[in-house]
Amino acid sequence: xxxxxxxxxxxxxxxxxxxxxxxxxxxxxxxxxxxxxxxxxxxxxxxxxxxxxxxxxxxxxxxxxxxxxxxxxxxxxxxxxxxxxxxxxxxxxxxxxxxxxxxxxxxxxxxxxxxxxxxxxxxxxxxxxxxxxxxxxxxxxxxxxxxxxxxxxxxxxxxxxxxxxxxxxxxxxxxxxxxxxxxxxxxxxxxxxxxxxxxxxxxxxxxxxxxxxxxxxxxxxxxxxxxxxxxxxxxxxxxxxxxxxxxxxxxxxxxxxxxxxxxxxxxxxxxxxxxxxxxxxxxxx
Amino acid sequence: xxxxxxxxxxxxxxxxxxxxxxxxxxxxxxxxxxxxxxxxxxxxxxxxxxxxxxxxxxxxxxxxxxxxxxxxxxxxxxxxxxxxxxxxxxxxxxxxxxxxxxxxxxxxxxxxxxxxxxxxxxxxxxxxxxxxxxxxxxxxxxxxxxxxxxxxxxxxxxxxxxxxxxxxxxxxxxxxxxxxxxxxxxxxxxxxxxxxxxxxxxxxxxxxxxxxxxxxxxxxxxxxxxxxxxxxxxxxxxxxxxxxxxxxxxxxxxxxxxxxxxxxxxxxxxxxxxx
Amino acid sequence: xxxxxxxxxxxxxxxxxxxxxxxxxxxxxxxxxxxxxxxxxxxxxxxxxxxxxxxxxxxxxxxxxxxxxxxxxxxxxxxxxxxxxxxxxxxxxxxxxxxxxxxxxxxxxxxxxxxxxxxxxxxxxxxxxxxxxxxxxxxxxxxxxxxxxxxxxxxxxxxxxxxxxxxxxxxxxxxxxxxxxxxxxxxxxxxxxxxxxxxxxxxxxxxxxxxxxxxxxxxxxxxxxxxxxxxxxxxxxxxxxxxxxxxxxxxxxxxxxxxxxxxxxxxxxxxxxx
Numbered sequence: 049x050x051x052x053x054x055x056x057x058x059x060x061x062x063x064x065x066x067x068x069x070x071x072x073x074x075x076x077x078x079x080x081x082x083x084x085x086x087x088x089x090x091x092x093x094x095x096x097x098x099x100x101x102x103x104x105x106x107x108x109x110x111x112x113x114x115x116x117x118x119x120x121x122x123x124x125x126x127x128x129x130x131x132x133x134x135x136x137x138x139x140x141x142x143x144x145x146x147x148x149x150x151x152x153x154x155x156x157x158x159x160x161x162x163x164x165x166x167x168x169x170x171x172x173x174x175x176x177x178x179x180x181x182x183x184x185x186x187x188x189x190x191x192x193x194x195x196x197x198x199x200x201x202x203x204x205x206x207x208x209x210x211x212x213x214x215x216x217x218x219x220x221x222x223x224x225x226x227x228x229x230x231x232x233x234x235x236x237x238x239x240x241x242x243x244x245x246x247x248x249x250x251x252x253x254x255x256x257x258x259x260x261x262x263x264x265x266x267x268x269x270x271x272x273x274x275x276x277x278x279x280x281x282x283x284x285x286x287x288x289x290x291x292x293x294x295x296x297x298x299x300x301x302x303x304x305x306x307x308x309x310x311x312x313x314x315x316x317x318x319x320x321x322x323x324x325x326x327x328x329x330x331x332x333x
Numbered sequence: 334x335x336x337x338x339x340x341x342x343x344x345x346x347x348x349x350x351x352x353x354x355x356x357x358x359x360x361x362x363x364x365x366x367x368x369x370x371x372x373x374x375x376x377x378x379x380x381x382x383x384x385x386x387x388x389x390x391x392x393x394x395x396x397x398x399x400x401x402x403x404x405x406x407x408x409x410x411x412x413x414x415x416x417x418x419x420x421x422x423x424x425x426x427x428x429x430x431x432x433x434x435x436x437x438x439x440x441x442x443x444x445x446x447x448x449x450x451x452x453x454x455x456x457x458x459x460x461x462x463x464x465x466x467x468x469x470x471x472x473x474x475x476x477x478x479x480x481x482x483x484x485x486x487x488x489x490x491x492x493x494x495x496x497x498x499x500x501x502x503x504x505x506x507x508x509x510x511x512x513x514x515x516x517x518x519x520x521x522x523x524x525x526x527x528x529x530x531x532x533x534x535x536x537x538x539x540x541x542x543x544x545x546x547x548x549x550x551x552x553x554x555x556x557x558x559x560x561x562x563x564x565x566x567x568x569x570x571x572x573x574x575x576x577x578x579x580x581x582x583x584x585x586x587x588x589x590x591x592x593x594x595x596x597x598x599x600x601x602x603x604x605x606x607x608x
Numbered sequence: 609x610x611x612x613x614x615x616x617x618x619x620x621x622x623x624x625x626x627x628x629x630x631x632x633x634x635x636x637x638x639x640x641x642x643x644x645x646x647x648x649x650x651x652x653x654x655x656x657x658x659x660x661x662x663x664x665x666x667x668x669x670x671x672x673x674x675x676x677x678x679x680x681x682x683x684x685x686x687x688x689x690x691x692x693x694x695x696x697x698x699x700x701x702x703x704x705x706x707x708x709x710x711x712x713x714x715x716x717x718x719x720x721x722x723x724x725x726x727x728x729x730x731x732x733x734x735x736x737x738x739x740x741x742x743x744x745x746x747x748x749x750x751x752x753x754x755x756x757x758x759x760x761x762x763x764x765x766x767x768x769x770x771x772x773x774x775x776x777x778x779x780x781x782x783x784x785x786x787x788x789x790x791x792x793x794x795x796x797x798x799x800x801x802x803x804x805x806x807x808x809x810x811x812x813x814x815x816x817x818x819x820x821x822x823x824x825x826x827x828x829x830x831x832x833x834x835x836x837x838x839x840x841x842x843x844x845x846x847x848x849x850x851x852x853x854x855x856x857x858x859x860x861x862x863x864x865x866x867x868x869x870x871x872x873x874x875x876x877x878x879x880x881x882x
Contacts, residue, residue, distance in 0.1 A: 057371060073443070100465060106490045159362060163362035163366040164365070167366065178544050178557065181560060181572070182572055185386075185564050224702060229721070232722060243722070247708075257453075269545055272545075273565065278457065291465055299463060302462060305455050306454040313450075327708075
């Protein structure tokens, strides 16, 4: 509670400096975008880069506006983005719930923690994402719907940060807070729901922000293997094949993937801000 | 009149924790789990007659691994070479930019949120573009790995380099320390734990990045291409044995970073033995 | 031991209590031969340097840890039963507020845990906040309060379920001197209003003398009771009490006891809290 020495009134002034920062950040963001555009077009002109390496920014938007048999490119890509996003969200939820339950299990059943935690950690130090093609092929052969394999890969990338962070959160409760509950003769369930669980929520959100991105990556990777028909991963492969003819399209697809990642992250961050509003403001970065 | 004292209370509020199982026992549970899982896997595949192309039994994977060991290790090394070069480029780039960024409050306030946002962009989506830029060979894979490692290192680097407390900075100032001395004696040691946690993440990311970038194309002498190709023609056992190699390489890379970390920061709290 | 004859009914009875951390024989002896009675309505302070086992003793009374030998009774029950019956409120050195709950919700916590009538939670909690002067801050989160305010909230919380006994473990130890003296007066005020029995652990001699009706002086290595000094300063005590000659005499008396013990045992207090 070192931060607690601030007196109550300072909450207001903090709020106003926070708003000031927000304004500064928006200005900075716009500045960075402008700088990037200048650098982009400048580099293209200076080094005479061909369109297939670096198209004009405008041609990305042209590519988005181009009509296809299935409608305007933008709407097609948006459909793929939503499809990939759907897989990612499903995997995110699946992985999040699994990861959370694992953490709860580890806190309460010591032998489970001892036997399994090393593997949970090891599972992330190895590039087991290499397994993705096999999952897609294997699950596809078993007749499951195509999105399931991708969601499972997304879930796989999601669960680990959640398990590790929630475990840390559940066990990082101050000794005296537990002693306090003990002095009330509180039941185990009460200690869990009134102390451990709320204490772990900030940790959970740290994990969920990492997982939001990871689940998008997982879904895209899952779409790469041959046989996929929908999603950003498929469009990336197509885009790279037709890059010489339509250089704006690959960039447009990448832009969509970037937006998907950002929006997902942003939503989680917004939910966090609302749920963890009891927290002292810390440097947001 | 005194009432006899009851059994020990559930919470030892002074924080005196019962001693944990010592070193010998620490490995018992994980090893047991490994053996049981392998046996269950083997048994399940055999009993349920799962087709080999869906899930091969561990024994089959092992025998393919042994038979192809030379080739697989070569492929593993090829992929690892891309990973570690990209890691070196990405991490040192991140550190350099962090050093510049950390010197100015405004710069870090502007750049750090941007770097955090970049972290939430699925960088693997850039892999096809990297092929256009750097060719189908190792260059494109190294570029993706470097980009994947750059942002986490930048974010952690800025956090670490600005983590020294005001009191610590004042202490250095009271010694009339030069900026360089403050940097090497205070800022760098403070930043080390942050950097190493980034390095650990990046070691994993670099292997993932290399393999996933290989999924987009390249010579078959790399793990990612090999795995994808074998999986597509339903040589699942071969693909699995390549995954074993990928895991071995990945975990060795990670452990190597941990070893360097231990050697460089024996003082850090993460090095203290648990309990 | 020179325990004073007490006329009020006894609330806490401690007999021949020993506590060893670690293995008996080789472990650290935290408490040795502690015998002490606390009467109902008393304000007893336990004072001593770091490592004298004063916090350990308080936690034994609270059944947060158990003694190695000896017997303790609280309201003629075992400490465990007293805890299960929610007979005492415990105030820790750190305010130990749950940071995700508003001040009001923090004070309601024990009522929630003890399944009190839900309708009464808020009224009761607000009463307590009013008593400690925090009613206007009920919707603030802990981080928005100063250290002293947080500790007041924690006292309000300990009183919320109206326990007969209040156990306080260096509650003002982390506060600055000015805040601490003001909190001392407020605590005396609350004690006089509520007629609770109070056991108060502190390492400040002046605080112990100022607050209590009896001061238990403990010495470390091993932790034992050196003496019990009755404080005959009249209540209600004020700022002026601290300037009276009698106050200085008593403070000196406590200090001399501690000095004698060190000279006598040839050791100086070193090391961490037990």
